[in-house]
Amino acid sequence: MALTLFRGIQTRPFLPYPYGLFPRKHVLFYATMKSTQTQTATHEKEQPLLKVSSHTHSKRLDNVSKGYEAIIGIETHVQLYTLTKAFCSCPYSYGSQPNTTICPICMGLPGALPVLNSKVIEFAVKLGLALNCKLSLNSKFDRKQYFYPDLPKGYQISQFDIPIASGGFIDLDIPVEFGGGHRRFGITRVHMEEDAGKLLHTGNGSYSEVDLNRAGVPLLEIVSEPDMRTGIEAAEYAAELQRLVRFLGVSNGNMQEGSLRCDVNVSVRPIGQLEFGTKVEIKNLNSFSAISRAIDFEISRQVLLHNENQSIQIVQETRLWDEGAQKTVTMRKKEGLSDYRYFPEPDLPEVILGKEYIDSIRDSLPELPEMKRRRYEKMGLSMQDVLFLANDINVADFFDATIDKGADVKLAANWIMGDIAAYMKNEKLSINETKLIPQELAELIASIKGGTISGKIGKEILFEMLGKGGTVKGLIKEKDLVQIVDPVEIERMVDKVIAENPKQLEQYRGGRTKLQGYFAGQIMKLSKGKANPVLLNKILLEKLNAKS
Amino acid sequence: MLSSVQNPRFLLLHLPPKHLHFATTKAIHTSQTLALSPSTSPPVSQILTLRHSLLSRRSTAVELAEAYLARLRRTEPQLKSFLHVSENALKEAAEIDRRIERNEAVGPMAGVLVAVKDNICTADMPSTAGSRALEGYRPPFDATAVRKLRESGAIVIGKTNLDEFGMGSTTEGSAYQVTANPWDLSRVPGGSSGGSAAAVSARQCVVSLGSDTGGSVRQPASFCGVVGLKPTYGCVSRYGLVAYASSLDVIGCFGSSVTDTGILLHAISGHDRFDATSSKRQVPAFTSQFISKDLLESKPLKGLRVGIIRETIDDGVDPDVISSVCGAACHLEELGCIVTEVSLPSFSLGLPAYYILASSESSSNLSRYDGVRYGNQVVADELNSLYGNSRAKGFGSEVKMRILMGTYALSAGYYDAYYKRAQQVRTLIQKSFKEALDKNDILISPAAPSVAYKIGEKKNDPLAMYAGDIMTVNVNLAGLPALVLPCGFVEEESTSLPVGFQMIGAAFDEEKLLKVGHIFEQTLRGCNFVPPLVADDFPC
Numbered sequence A: 001m002a003l004t005l006f007r008g009i010q011t012r013p014f015l016p017y018p019y020g021l022f023p024r025k026h027v028l029f030y031a032t033m034k035s036t037q038t039q040t041a042t043h044e045k046e047q048p049l050l051k052v053s054s055h056t057h058s059k060r061l062d063n064v065s066k067g068y069e070a071i072i073g074i075e076t077h078v079q080l081y082t083l084t085k086a087f088c089s090c091p092y093s094y095g096s097q098p099n100t101t102i103c104p105i106c107m108g109l110p111g112a113l114p115v116l117n118s119k120v121i122e123f124a125v126k127l128g129l130a131l132n133c134k135l136s137l138n139s140k141f142d143r144k145q146y147f148y149p150d151l152p153k154g155y156q157i158s159q160f161d162i163p164i165a166s167g168g169f170i171d172l173d174i175p176v177e178f179g180g181g182h183r184r185f186g187i188t189r190v191h192m193e194e195d196a197g198k199l200l201h202t203g204n205g206s207y208s209e210v211d212l213n214r215a216g217v218p219l220l221e222i223v224s225e226p227d228m229r230t231g232i233e234a235a236e237y238a239a240e241l242q243r244l245v246r247f248l249g250v251s252n253g254n255m256q257e258g259s260l261r262c263d264v265n266v267s268v269r270p271i272g273q274l275e276f277g278t279k280v281e282i283k284n285l286n287s288f289s290a291i292s293r294a295i296d297f298e299i300s301r302q303v304l305l306h307n308e309n310q311s312i313q314i315v316q317e318t319r320l321w322d323e324g325a326q327k328t329v330t331m332r333k334k335e336g337l338s339d340y341r342y343f344p345e346p347d348l349p350e351v352i353l354g355k356e357y358i359d360s361i362r363d364s365l366p367e368l369p370e371m372k373r374r375r376y377e378k379m380g381l382s383m384q385d386v387l388f389l390a391n392d393i394n395v396a397d398f399f400d401a402t403i404d405k406g407a408d409v410k411l412a413a414n415w416i417m418g419d420i421a422a423y424m425k426n427e428k429l430s431i432n433e434t435k436l437i438p439q440e441l442a443e444l445i446a447s448i449k450g451g452t453i454s455g456k457i458g459k460e461i462l463f464e465m466l467g468k469g470g471t472v473k474g475l476i477k478e479k480d481l482v483q484i485v486d487p488v489e490i491e492r493m494v495d496k497v498i499a500e501n502p503k504q505l506e507q508y509r510g511g512r513t514k515l516q517g518y519f520a521g522q523i524m525k526l527s528k529g530k531a532n533p534v535l536l537n538k539i540l541l542e543k544l545n546a547k548s
Numbered sequence B: 001m002l003s004s005v006q007n008p009r010f011l012l013l014h015l016p017p018k019h020l021h022f023a024t025t026k027a028i029h030t031s032q033t034l035a036l037s038p039s040t041s042p043p044v045s046q047i048l049t050l051r052h053s054l055l056s057r058r059s060t061a062v063e064l065a066e067a068y069l070a071r072l073r074r075t076e077p078q079l080k081s082f083l084h085v086s087e088n089a090l091k092e093a094a095e096i097d098r099r100i101e102r103n104e105a106v107g108p109m110a111g112v113l114v115a116v117k118d119n120i121c122t123a124d125m126p127s128t129a130g131s132r133a134l135e136g137y138r139p140p141f142d143a144t145a146v147r148k149l150r151e152s153g154a155i156v157i158g159k160t161n162l163d164e165f166g167m168g169s170t171t172e173g174s175a176y177q178v179t180a181n182p183w184d185l186s187r188v189p190g191g192s193s194g195g196s197a198a199a200v201s202a203r204q205c206v207v208s209l210g211s212d213t214g215g216s217v218r219q220p221a222s223f224c225g226v227v228g229l230k231p232t233y234g235c236v237s238r239y240g241l242v243a244y245a246s247s248l249d250v251i252g253c254f255g256s257s258v259t260d261t262g263i264l265l266h267a268i269s270g271h272d273r274f275d276a277t278s279s280k281r282q283v284p285a286f287t288s289q290f291i292s293k294d295l296l297e298s299k300p301l302k303g304l305r306v307g308i309i310r311e312t313i314d315d316g317v318d319p320d321v322i323s324s325v326c327g328a329a330c331h332l333e334e335l336g337c338i339v340t341e342v343s344l345p346s347f348s349l350g351l352p353a354y355y356i357l358a359s360s361e362s363s364s365n366l367s368r369y370d371g372v373r374y375g376n377q378v379v380a381d382e383l384n385s386l387y388g389n390s391r392a393k394g395f396g397s398e399v400k401m402r403i404l405m406g407t408y409a410l411s412a413g414y415y416d417a418y419y420k421r422a423q424q425v426r427t428l429i430q431k432s433f434k435e436a437l438d439k440n441d442i443l444i445s446p447a448a449p450s451v452a453y454k455i456g457e458k459k460n461d462p463l464a465m466y467a468g469d470i471m472t473v474n475v476n477l478a479g480l481p482a483l484v485l486p487c488g489f490v491e492e493e494s495t496s497l498p499v500g501f502q503m504i505g506a507a508f509d510e511e512k513l514l515k516v517g518h519i520f521e522q523t524l525r526g527c528n529f530v531p532p533l534v535a536d537d538f539p540c
């Protein structure tokens, strides 16, 4: 299966922090990691599950940050997968020509008014319930005011003091490679708001252009409690959120397109200290591994400053993750607290949720990742299998459907995680995009188990079905692939091969018994792989050892 | 400064009953010897007259439009009520004539020339809201109210002057021009819908749309001697109304008669899916129950409970205005109403609460005029100066002051003391209106504490100007409907200036207000609310 390699801080001797942090003897070690570095970001889309090839990195970090603990909280913006924007009837699709999906409302023209898309509420309630939150039966929208050219009204419609959902938690399992274990992280709040447009900076930088296609696209902002302690935990939190929004169908959760954006707050404090250290915000995290690496870099940077008695240099600021340089850099220092002058949005009525409405949504919730994982665990699958299968809703659905058709749980998991996953990775397809259907996978497993076909033939059929479709029965018939179990027929083939190889027979009988493999191979070839290997070998041995 | 009070003569001449406390104010219509203008007939609906002429083929829409346009051209140089006059009015009138000729159905407002306040969006005309910040701005859409008007056959004749973004009470706050009062060109028409009020008063159009955030329809209606209606919040869609204070703004109606005002309201009300605050209630046919004055019984309003708000006929209000309003109260009583005094203890809190809330919302609503998209963008090499300079150039001083006040009131650390407090006052005011309206069918008060004052008189005294809104702001805070009717005149410097009184109803009780207003207007004698400026070519 595909492994997304998680790597630690890339060593670049001219960078002050990592170089200063790690003793020289490790340079070689880090240098070897560099070669795989480029791989890391690219697999995220298909494969949000984080995998690491060694524990070494986190151990290094542990050494560096000995005596300190990091406090990590995440603010996530999820773009909702609604047909139209939050307050107007414009569609939104990522990558459209600039300013082609806009109208007077999302342009903020004078006199235009927002009208809430009810899907936004539905999706917010879904996610709120999935995050085990308390829902506010009576919430409202507020205006968050600031000036920026991508914000056409000069304020963002958001929710301030009464978010639609609050006080929840998310459960997840840390992959075995990272030490494993179950975690529960608190969710402070979930609130609804609208996205801003985008600034396009021209080549020579003398002016900027505004694209308002994204303005007014509905977002849910999910704020976590500061419950995470490592980059891995933070990345796994984000990955679980992505799974959740995809399972719920409220967002495509695509990080590259900005449908799921994470801003991370990191502070460190000496273990035992009660008050938090100075919080630094990190933006521009476009993948889970970027989240993890950026946080670990930032922890190291802050710990180093503490160790050098330079903690005064840790200031409240926003830092950007520089993917190329693998470090965080200052974007803007926060000068005092910004005052957004929130006040209730007078253009929109209050959001009132009825109990029946909430119940109907609760009843319609699909099985969520955590429930799936616990169910798979109970089926006796290993945690590695469980995490793989429950990672992608399509894979999970495929697996479940295969099991429903009576397939053996472990065998089905093996096929999916093995050859099918490899095929999906090579062809860059999702499991639904292959031509294989669960029923046929179940059939395939049954055919092998029942001896109709060999495992080898089974693989052949599998790839045929993945690429071109068809049924197991049909392919066996079409290609005449039924295993030969008739001893008479096998004996005939054995006789033929022995007769054609008198020299080898002589050598065998002269003591070179290894030649049995040669004979078996020739017979299998003659049978086009269909001969039952047990029978074949039994008959072959009898013939070879028979006194002439 | 004040000279004699000219009292209107009422249908039934009785002394006011003894139990009325307010009768102790200046004498009301007791002097029958006072010289009155020759007895005039009550106002006639221009819309119904015009419709009758059109459908009976007595005149064409083009002829009718030309008559109004001629008057507009003649009076406009003195009045300056319009910021823009449509070039298509006659073309649109000709289209109506063609339809009538082909015996096709025409809408209830067919051929009616409507002037539209320039803070209401029109796709074919500029919509500047009286601000340089929107100079040359042409919206790509019609406001819902305008769209509905056009769908009912009305012709938008032009865009009327206003105080910038509706912030003001004199129309002097326009970035473009100062509008004069048709009754006395040296006086203000009121504001902020001064252009729309003056245009109806001078019969430059049949009816007009204004907007009312704190009295911007009602006060100019009183100053110009026309009927002004502020509908219930949510009755008329705000879509396309350039926002000043969203929780208070409503589009309102001006007419020279209650019937016209009611027909106009009917044409523009109703739920709009583009305004989340618009009501889904069924719109009644406001004028269908109107009874011709010849068929009225002697006490047509028998049993109607009318409360006159004590706090509005108190110190600080022009005694002549009080006299006129009390006269109107007597008239209502003679029509059969039971008039009593009611007290709204929270009344005086309305003004500060209003200015905090309206300024707060406006500071937010006006953020979009940042020089990035409309108006004049000031060249700057840095974003903050682009914002700062574009806004400094785009906004007038009154607007800047309100943005500053609102920004301050919403700032961290001040929010609770100002905005939150004002919201609490608002709740209190809503409660006290509810109580008063549980005991009374309608409440009455002056529409403004004075008659129209001189241009420039209060320009440098914003607090005095703000104080002039005392009669009207409470109604916006409560979201209630109110109808202002001309009820008499005050003589100042040998000029007769109209006085209006305000009738406040329960939410969505426009039908009742209009019905009472119609009876009041039809039975009021001795008042001719056509200004001398146009009396010659607009015989009443």
Ligand SMILES: [Zn+2]
Residues within 6 Å of the ligand: A085, A088, A089, A090, A101, A102, A103, A104, A105, A106, A107, A216
């Ligand atoms: Zn739009």
